Amino acid sequence: MIASLVPVRSLLFAILILMLGAGFLTTLVSIRLQASGTGPLIIGLIATSYFAGLAAGAVRVGRLVARIGHIRTFTVVVALLSATTLAYTLNAQPLLWMVLRFIDGCCVAGVYVCLESWLNDRAEGPSRGSVLAGYMIALYLGQGLGQQLLNVVGAVSATPFVLASLLISLSVLPVALTRMSGPALQTSAALPIRRLYVISPLAIIGVALTGVVLGAFYGLGPVYAGDLGLSVSRTAGFMTVVILGGVALQWPLGRLSDRFDRRTVIILTTAAAAISAFALALTGPDGIGLVLAGVFGGTAFALYPLCVAHANDQLAPAERISATGGLVLVYSLGAAIGPLLVSAAMALTGPQGLFHVLAVLAASVFGFGLWRRMVGDKVPADMQQAYQPLPRTTPFAAELTAEPAATPSDAGR
Template identity: 55%
Template sequence: MLATILPVRSLLIAIFVLMAGSGFLSTLIGLRLERAGSGTMVIGLVATAYFAGLVIGALRAGDIVRRVGHIRAFAAFVALLSASTLAYALFAQPLLWGALRLVDGLCVAGVFVCVESWLNDRAETGTRGTVLAWYMVALYSGQAFGQLILRSGNTAPQVPFQIAAILISLAIIPVCLTRSSAPVLEDAASLPLRRLFEASPLGVVGAGVTGLLLGAFYGLAAIYARRIGLDLGETATFMMTVILGGVALQWPLGRLSDRYDRRRIILICFAATWATSIGLATQPQGFLLFGLGAAFGGLSFALYPLCVAYANDRLLPSERVTASGQLVLLYSAGAALGPLGAAASMTLTNAGGLFLFIALAAAAMLAFGMWRVATSDPVPGDQQQDFQILPRTTPVAALLDPAGPDHPAFQPNPTPQVINGQ
């Protein structure tokens, strides 16, 4: 295993440090806006700006990387992200912060494109799964433990932004000093969205709805935590618990979906997400709050890779990489809308409105999924591809699938497989 990750260790260190510095900003910015008197809808709009930037960056950052190269592009994206992070400490205007969050999303998407395409170039067919697993560990553990930086705001309001900018800037060092040569980023093939939906309505709609759920959570969960009485340290712990819970259950649920009808596992996860969301909407306290938070993270974080795996079950091997990239964009589009819907729900009700909105979206998806199960045939077990954990970052992440472009199935004129119904 060490032999597999040593060639990419600088990239993994860089993504861990960068996510430790930037992963908690959505939490911090939401809390600061609320303390400054901004309404829930304003906070939701600022959160939406970040996901909109992520979508735009995922679509356009590749052009910059191809033009100037990976190392220069990475340094430029990180430098701009560090500068925008310091700007929050200078000016506390919601409109400006919304613009800064748009820039943040663009920069983070650019970083993901650089790192993921580089990892893909360095990983061999037999090691892609290991590389992807370590990338996921670095990304989400950095994001989770970065939440603890929120506690530093008790001493001075500007300190968390300063620490975040320092960590973000430090992320440049391992990449700039790497002896590994940067790859050439190729243009991705296209797959019509209509073809993708015809092949797997459940996978397509599920990816978008999962974005809706998690976009709402990331945008407004900190506001929920504060309004139910958690202090700053407890809010940070709650966010960290949800993220770590999300990482913990992805693999067991994925393995379960390999053994049984994947559609039913997806429906069970949406049903359980609905149940935990209803529980969180009642504003529990103590261990119950954190237990439900961990369960919510474990169930909801698993939904995206499950939906991608199910969609891939319905596609030709030559279509899977491009389809996974399309599903990332659908997820991101849903995430951009999620904070707005959750903000409206919280405005009409109370703090629990966040999870009422999430529960409503999960229930609607559950109903759609039950209809699909009733009207379509399952994919035979021997034709299901193995579950693979996937980050919800950019389309380039799809290339890290173990059955990626080096796999024979992705070479010209692959042997078609039989697709059984919808």
């Protein structure tokens, strides 16, 4: 595996460094807004603007890449992200921060489009799965460990924003100094959502509600912990446990879904997510709550790739990449709705409302999955595709799970 990562090491270092800086910004913004007395509804709206930016950026950045290339686009979006990170220190007006978070989302989407399409171009044959695994490790490790920087610099001064901006700026260096040439960007149109629902209703509903759940958690998890009296350090630890738990369980749950009816694994995973979320609402995010947080993260994070794999089981090979584009869009829309929806519940019922609503959402997927299992046909074992862990970023990551199409010169070999 290591040998296959050497040719793309600069891209992996770039995402690791950038996520160390940008990965804790969502937590930091929520903590700072909460400390200033901002209510959960406004915090939820600001979190929603970030995920709206992610969705908008994923759709629009490809045109910029096609015009000026990968390296210039990466440099532009990282420079803008670094600048907006420093802009938070100028004024704490929620409206300004809402605009800044939207720009942040667009920039992070630009990073994903650049790096994932580039990785897809550079990965060769059997190394493609290893490249995807290395990318996911760098992405989530940076995001998870980045939370711990709040233990070093705190969250009450301009220092964490300055540190985040420094790390984000430094992520340009591995890309700017690489000798790799950027590839030509090739995109495929996403399958219409209506057609995806006809093909796999459980995949669409599962991906949409997973977006709502994780968008709400990222935006409001720090508010939940802070309202229950956790310090900044313990809040950062709580967020880290959920994120790294999400990485740890994706592979074993995926292997189970390859051996058994994937719908059953999705149903059991949503049941575990619902139970752990409800238990967290009762116990709080400390002590046994940290174990529950790891279970919740592991099961909630695994739902997206499980649902994508379930959709792929029922698609022709030529449709799978475009289907992933549609599923990423559905996830992004759910993530944009999630913080706004759940913040209303928290405003009415208190911090425990976060996990009460997340439990209900996971239970809804559980119930829908049971119904689909009763009325839908089981995919034959020999037609079930191999599971692949996937980040919830852009369709380019999904392309790393497939062999590139043969060229005319390859066809005769």
